[in-house]
Amino acid sequence: MILSKLKETAELYLGVPITHAVITVPAYFNDAQRQATKDAGAIAGLTVLRILNEPTAAAIAYGLDLKRTGMGVRYSVLWILTFSSTIERESRVLVFDLGGGTFDVSLLRINQGVFEVLAVSGDGHLGGQDFDNRVIDYLVSKYKHERRVDVSSNNRAMSKLRREVEKAKRILSSQLTARMEIESFEGGNDYSYRLTRAKFDKLNMELFQRTLRLVKQALQDARLASSEVDEVILVGGSTRITKIRELLKDFFGGRAPKMGINPDEAVAYGAAIEGGILGGEQGLESIILIDVCPMTLGVELTGGVFSPLISRNTPLPFRTSEVFSTASNNQRVVVIKIFQGEQALTKDNTLLGTFSLSGIRPAARGVPQIEVGFQIDGDGILKVSASDIESGSAQSIIITRDKQALSEREIKRMSKGVEEFNRKDIAQEQRDSARHRLQQSILAAKAKLLGPSSIPEEIHSELNGLFNELDSTQSLQTTSIDLLEARFYTIMNRADAFLYTGKTASQIPRSTPNTAIGPSYITTHNTICNHPVSPFLQLQMCHVEV
Template sequence: MQVHFSSLVILALASLAKSTSSTEYGTVVGIDLGTTYSCVAIYQGGRVDIITNEQGNRVTPSWVGFNGHERMIGEPAKQAFHTIPSQTIFDVKRLIGCRFDELSLSEDVRHWPFKVVDNNGQPAVEVVYQGETKIFEISAMILGRLKETAESYLGRPVTHAVVTVPAYFNNEQRQATKDAGHIAGMTVLRIINEPTAAAIAYGLDKQGGESNMVVYDLGGGTFDVSLLRVRNGVFEVLTTDGNAHLGGEDFDNRVIDYLINKYEKQTTINVSKNKRALSKLKREVEKAKRTLSSQLTTRLEIESFEGGNDYSAVLTRAKFEELNLDLFKKTLEPIVRVLEDAHLKPENIDDVVLVGGSTRIPIVRQLLREFFGGREPRMGINPDEAVAYGAAIQGGILSGATPFNDEIILIDVCPFTLGIMTKGGVFSPLISRNTPIPARKSEIFSTASDNQRSVLIQVLQGDNHLAKDNIMLGTFKLNGIPPAAQGVPQIEVTFEVDANGILMVVAHDRDSGNLESIMITSERNQLAKTDLVRMVQEAKAYSLGDKEVHARAAALNHLQQAIVSKRDLIKIQHPHSQNLTIYAELAQLSDWADTRGEFADMVKLGTRIDKLNNINLDQNGQAIATPAMTKTTDPELVQTTHARPLESNTSEEPVSVTSTDMLETAVSGSHPNPLIPWDEL
């Protein structure tokens, strides 16, 4: 059930009026919400900046993990995959807007270690978090983390975004993506097609003349091909095609299945149901695939793969290509279709632009070179970042931040006919294919029998005369029609497609004034307002929970560093002191931090840091009597019974030092980990 939208990008010479509200948007971020990796970018200072995440990387894995009371997003989730495979979620883009009973989903589920359940006909991810079994909006969590990444970079809140989707995404999937942005705390100003965003990124420097460009976008889980015509500053996406389930993940899965079978032949052990083993194998296969883009052979090494046994296997580029050759060749089929739709031949194409991480695979480039008569594909922009790059430019246009705000206009067109089914199963079109959008079209229909009190509006997509040969998008009923002879009632049906490619259908009985409508985003999937409000509140709560976890981790790290710092400083300042009380206190705190610190709340961590700050020696190397040095009644500390003092290396007289001296000495460079006061954490 897909509605496809292609796009027209125009560099206009005439100035257009701006929306006065654009200045209220602030910085509009551009987000590429990918199957395997996501990327966020902004336009500022006359250029596009790809924003790095906490780990310093320009792309973030589209992964979310749940470990007890901790939620991990991005690289931390991916790194913890082999320890909690059933609680680590990835490839969630393949769940957006699809039905639970779709065949393609069942094939995906076979390779996923996490649980996918039927939630009123929709696939939903079920995990255990904070002791409860819950269903989460994973895409919103990823978008929320990208939002936080941008806010950290900018130093101010981010409230508006441009988010990209595959060109083949239907209405449901587009609306689900907008909903995810809303849950993440952003208004999605525009949903644009990924190839269109890439066209913007690549096309800004194209001036004059006329050329035809193919954008080949092969990512981790999706595939798009768009054909553009560039002419005197006009960038027109003529045709678009794609495959919802074709990308790097599918290539990985072929190798994983091959290695599982190979291991079973060698050991008679089938690991296809062993989630921990599969998680380790998935990680190594992805790494091997990347290596084979630059080398002819690589070795996979997995420790404790299964039953305590290690696993080692050699994978060659030739074997990788053999396992996936049919899939690689399958990417040429949409190219053939877009050329046929545009009545062009391969020799008519001037540029082939590569987008998506999977375009780094050598055989992909080889097949494209052969298909286009030896023309070398180009990757002027990092293929992982090109889509976010273009989305950021569009965000800059919407916010008024770009110098070419008067020059770029995006006009989407609907390449498929949209209409309703009428008497006899006939398809009656309202919006014809290639109609520019936003678009609105109304027609008058009537009843098929005498005294008919209701009509069923069946919305379809397609170009076939018979409704049954087209794709059903949704249905709704208009009731309360006054009794009248057949053909007398006047029922006005209006189709409206907005700039995001989302279809709204309204049926209005002119006599009674009754009106019914449906937004073709999903009879099944569209979230109710109450659900959206609840999910927004939950997202905020989870974000606060993440911040608390990070704050506790930072406090524990500071405590452990400060214990080492104080112990080392005592050794330096009092090299021959044998004060057992001091070392016992430090040992108790260190043991507590190692065994219980991970699970302690901020109050308990603060108490331990206060205790540490109160551990001091007088000028004779004796412990100063402070609340921290009195006999402890803390049940979490009295369990420590063994404390080993630091050995003295010299017989020199002790040097007097206070806690302030210790802090200043550490800060001045005598030790890399200074004692940090609790109120400064």
């Protein structure tokens, strides 16, 4: 669904059909995740030319020293001059890629158009969301201690808190403090908190230090000292965190990371260049990209022992084979279990797939010769084969979700599902827009009614209740939103009647949940901006942002 939406957006912007794509993934994506991504591209109607590691893409962007022009990024004519001047000598580059949910670090050697990945490391469950979670957990605990209320099970309150924490995190990248304000946080109570950069850093220091440990691991795998790294490239929005940059600067002996390329855009630049290379773009023919396998791959032996066939950081593509035998007499079937990881026992590694080889001729254990072959392509997708050398019996498997890759029929079926989803997505977008407009109108009304102290309290209460109902129910249909809008107009007409007639609260009829939409509940007012509401709200509602 995501790739389909991206394809649609690109086609609208460029004005031409998009048929081919280079898709980037975290370097620590396993084989199943890579194949799933490739399948998703096919479902979206794309021919996936390459699955490219994000840090590698960023390094390509750095290596070509992309220049910005008024029309965007230019690399077709000037690339030769900038490329040769930037990396005329061999350079070792470390890419520090910290995004919203994953962390990758890659070491590359760049020389005369050759981009060679030396080592990769990372954590598929470490990123900006984890930093947010540390702050959220702290604030929830603090709120519970101070107000004796646990909001952790209140989905609406937690959603609001997460949005504010994420916003505050961005602010702290450029300021020392960030003020969080949440209306109707829980039980009708508002919430505010001033988060300092020092507090944010303290809550997340253990996670920050974990990124440095993974940097050390990559350096050890590449057999390099930190002083031998020529440049450090920052990729991903989370690298804007000030403390992250300070820690990296200290780690590399006072040398600041490279800031030349926007960390949010570097990967996209590199992917575009790789697309140009694969598409035969003039001037890019001499660029060679050598990526590596991020984790060790192997099979399980008797007793759960892990037998590696492809070691971590092996250059891609790569092919190898090894001969094994049976574990018992007259064994006619062997089960091949493929694992990924760095531990000696398979129970501590990740199972990628399983398949069986039958038709083995009966013999004493250790006599049959079973050749197991591993072949991993440039996208990092693994194909495993096994054959009985004597009988010629053979089987193979492409590793993806512990089963075969999606068939063409499955891809076509899921492509139709994407089209149906897009239709539903448009309807949902319209409902969300209507909900948002009504919420903004309620907030504007509440702000306007704060002045007149004589407004009955029940009107304020009904507005709060209406806002909370909109905020807490995410699956409202259009008709339900229309009914809530009718209630809002009725409430505002009551407020208007009170202000203009001076009637007491008991004399003003209350709104009801079953109010029907129509002219019967709307009093005669001006209709500026087509909002049939009280005159004192007209000007405010004309300027509500949607």
